[in-house]
Amino acid sequence: MAFILKLLYIFWEFFQIGLFTFGGGFAMIPLVKETVLSNNWLTEADFYSFIGVCESTPGPIAINMATYVGASQAGPLGSVFATLGVVLPSFIIILLIAALLKGLTETKWFKGFLSGAQPVITALLLSTGLVMLAKALGYGGNFAFTPNYEGLVIFALLLAIVGAAKKFFKKKLSSIQLILISAVLGIAVCMIGEVLK
Amino acid sequence: MLWKLFLTFFKIGAFTFGGGYAMISQIREVVVEKNGWISDDELTEIITVAESTPGPIAINMATYVGYKKKGVLGSACATLGVVLPSFLIILAISYFLEAFMANKYVAYAFTGIRVAVAFLIMRAAAGMFKKMKKKPLPCILFGLVFAAMIAMELFAVSASPVFFILGGGAVGIIAYAALPGKEER
Structure with missing residues (x-):
């Protein structure tokens, strides 16, 4: 019984995530972060690492996240419930729009809602990214900052590589390229750091 | 037709990395050019709807195209198809990810990856801010x-x-x- 309740709870948490993320992709990260942290489903560092995994495996990030968090909490059945939860709102809404409410997204109520929700989602995403960067560089919470030298060096090198790619090759590096480059940088910089210590 | 919808979207789900907008060009290739299931105008309309409704764009697209071709059952098949690859891959990964992360060099790699992820999120947010x-x-x-x-x-x-x-x-x-x-x- 407790297990069934847990499955339903996971379903409900991911249903809300599916229902409130407009724009897809990264837009859902702030919501997932709040959900997994407030339920103690993953640590903050594990959550950030897992976004890296999601970016390097195929498919929508939302599905990857739901499957993984579900599996970590309640095994394969947990993944099924979490994934179903995150997919169902879009599925139902698109069906309704395709079948009955063709003009829904053109109404002023809907446009009004979006015009207010979009800047909020942008702010949520930017603040989440900033907090993540601060933590990767050494912010430990409670106004305490102990510089993480490896993180700082990796960040500087990454910016240099992105800048160089843009300037010399006129090329915007894709997510997966950046993940691969940063993984190599991480291994190299941390090994050098280990030797220096 | 149901099987074809499922299979087509299964392939889209299996071979698009990064999700979201990365999927659109691939979906267009298969759905508009190769199969002629919908027109370019319809696709633009779907993208507009997908952008202003909640949920991952790939799911929205699969549901819509499936419905256009074969009704509710079609949309269920297409959506299942696009979801299943990620689901199976991540489920398989979840069994050994923890052990994998315990490896020293993997942990080093993830020190770098976390920095890149923060950068990617800020880049995505900056793109949204520009729009x-x-x-x-x-x-x-x-x-x-x-x-x-x-x-x-x-x-x-x-x-x-x-x-x-x-x-x-x-x-x-x-x-x-x-x-x-x-x-x-």
Whole structure:
């Protein structure tokens, strides 16, 4: 019984995530972060690492996240419930729009809602990214900052590589390229750091 | 036809990395050019709808195209197809990810990856910010929520972002209702 309740709870948490993320992709990260942290489903560092995994495996990030968090909490059945939860709102809404409410997204109520929700989602995403960067560089919470030298060096090198790619090759590096480059940088910089210590 | 819908979207789900907009060009290739299931105009319409409705764009597209071709059953097959590859891959990964992460060099790699992920999120947010209308209302909402999120992080307070999204939406609706006649705000 407790297990069934847990499955339903996971379903409900991911249903809300599916229902409130407009724009897809990264837009859902702030919501997932709040959900997994407030339920103690993953640590903050594990959550950030897992976004890296999601970016390097195929498919929508939302599905990857739901499957993984579900599996970590309640095994394969947990993944099924979490994934179903995150997919169902879009599925139902698109069906309704395709079948009955063709003009829904053109109404002023809907446009009004979006015009207010979009800047909020942008702010949520930017603040989440900033907090993540601060933590990767050494912010430990409670106004305490102990510089993480490896993180700082990796960040500087990454910016240099992105800048160089843009300037010399006129090329915007894709997510997966950046993940691969940063993984190599991480291994190299941390090994050098280990030797220096 | 149901099987073909499933298989087509299964392939789309299996071979698009990064999700979201990366999937659109691939979906277009298969759905418009190769199979002629929908026209380019219809695709543009679907993208507009997908952008303004919640959920991953790939799911929205699969549901819509499936419905157009074969009704509710078609949309179920297409959606299942696009979801299944990620689901299976991540489920398989979840069994050994923890052991994998315990490896020293993998942990080093993830030290780097976390920095890249923060960079990617900020790049995505910057892209959204560029598209945002620079009118007073969106700018105020953006500023308020951004300040609130940073303050909450500093003082270790947490609240569901859903309330911010609903609040922003409510303000948007009120602004539309209170200031009739003006299209752009």
